[in-house]
Amino acid sequence: MSELFSADEYARRVGRTSERMAADGLDVLIVVEPANLYYLTGYDAWSFYTPQALVLGLPDGPLFFTRGIDAPGVLMTTGLAAEQVIGFADDYVQQPDRHPFDVLAAELRGRLRDAATVGLERDAYYFSPRAEQALRDGLPGVRFADSHELVNWVRAIKSAAELQAMRRAARIAERVMAVAIDVVQVGVRQCDAAAEIMRAQARGTAEFGGDYPAIVPMLPSGPGTRTAHLTWSDEPFAVGEATVLELAAAYRHYHCPMARTVFLGTAPDELRRTSEAVSEGLEAALAAVAPGVRCEEIEAAWRATIARHGLEKPSRIGYSVGIGYPPDWGEHTMSLRPGDRTELVPGMTFHLMLGMWLGEIGMELSEVFCVTEQGAECLASFPHELAVKS
């Protein structure tokens, strides 16, 4: 498989991470979030269901810690050397009386300088209280600190190569959404629609294949549109009902999510009016994007626009997006919401995600945009209108 990123690009990523570690007073950083591991090393396998970590800041260079049977995969997908990869014995897997990070702590004992400050991703997926406890118990002389989303913040501004990957994801997302809107028909089972959507996600294009998105297709239908995050059932789509398609495509784990809404039959006036207002709000939010503008200002532009239509939305309207592994394609850094005063910088990428739940019915519309010197550049191209199929 062709290399997506040069060794130089990986070195720059690790270098920027080291700079942030120094600024935050961290000697060592234990990275556990799968998207961060992929970003820093290229490591890619479904091994995150057992504990794994990349340790940065050690005198001998980065150390990758994983289950023994996964260690060959680290050597196959990264530039790390064999002596940088430690595989733990299989009898540490899922045991009540011992934890793989007991082994990691033992490995680090001789490698850490005295009184080192070690950063932990204390709110990362796949990092449990027991895992942290194993490190604390095994390294009693060490000072631990919450590194928060340090690497996630390094990921916020995308390189040219990353934007290329996201544009490829956008090409796939356009196809996926076309397939989805086509397959949602009266009498078709939701599971059969999901089947065609996932098929399109993986096929990608003739030039490049698709990867698995961090979230499976969400397609709440009928009464299900009253809430977020429902997946599918084997019930058929019915006339007179809306279906929300919250989908994505991924290319090598870089995501382009896309949400649209379909209505089978004659759409209720409220849904039509809401869709038009949301589309107008989306345009207003995109028009507000420029370098130096703050995240909360994008939300304010949206809010002012939909308020003129008597609408309001209590939840955030978007977030930073890029690499994703289950369960989330968001980066957990910037959000488009009141109070987020982060200034936009060219190369940042957001999923502007407008989900409206109106009591009896819901709808969604979204775009992924990149911040450029000229404003927002939408990565995908797909009509914004409510898709009405009568």
Add this chain to the structure above:
Amino acid sequence: MSELFSADEYARRVGRTSERMAADGLDVLIVVEPANLYYLTGYDAWSFYTPQALVLGLPDGPLFFTRGIDAPGVLMTTGLAAEQVIGFADDYVQQPDRHPFDVLAAELRGRLRDAATVGLERDAYYFSPRAEQALRDGLPGVRFADSHELVNWVRAIKSAAELQAMRRAARIAERVMAVAIDVVQVGVRQCDAAAEIMRAQARGTAEFGGDYPAIVPMLPSGPGTRTAHLTWSDEPFAVGEATVLELAAAYRHYHCPMARTVFLGTAPDELRRTSEAVSEGLEAALAAVAPGVRCEEIEAAWRATIARHGLEKPSRIGYSVGIGYPPDWGEHTMSLRPGDRTELVPGMTFHLMLGMWLGEIGMELSEVFCVTEQGAECLASFPHELAVKS
């Protein structure tokens, strides 16, 4: 959508959980693992990327805590009443200075008896050190204890209705594997094979649709078979190479995993011999299954058999299986490995998963079996032979 389980069955599940809580000295249990939430309430949505919990043992009955936009989904998929569901405000999502479990702690403050002992699933997926910290900081008078895999153990013995769901998953798994072996051909891209596999997983049968398995298709090919857990690339399958198909099907989140190996061309003698030995070892392991037999004895039967062929396997050969959400379909309770002295009981279900990594090439073969009075009942029916396509 038809109800899979009766209200009585949910009540029995909660009742057995309460008994174990009492036995372990827990007044209250905070359940966070998505599979456990589904088991105890039927709650089903892709909302586990933000914190959520079911609290058992409170004077007023169970309490479900989730993000505000997900609260309607709890009411739609469970028997809980509106006053039992608390949705947290959206500005607690992914913030460095506050955590949703600050809100949960505040909600629990008035509801907990003095000096209550509260169990936490301290090694569960989607429960982070920061989440635990929020509970400890917000409930200073409470004694916290690690409940370990308490609910997972309640899940170990399946009811008749659960076995019915797993048999449906097995019917889908047979179709999925047939599609997979058919589509792996010289020149076909791995991503296109994954596409057909995922399509078959979701379609299910004409009578019942498929759900998303907890793990995407893993299909390491060629050199990729040297390691576990690789997913797919957009490279084509090549003649002279093995492909390991580690797949599953799910019906309403109940899983039937299935692994087989395909070889394109003339299979090397070592791979053929290993496959035959593994198949013999699998039969020996299945023949050892009976009520009262210990988990480690199943592994011993396998080990003795493959040793006669000069083979050994350092990792476990199976684990308890049932409900799964990403990232794992295993239940994290029993493993088929030395030292696991759990006695088999009718209704337990295992994924007997034989992965052999031989240096330059690897292969896998697996079966899901249920423990019955008569021995092992394999849920799926699919040939064990290495699939050689010349």
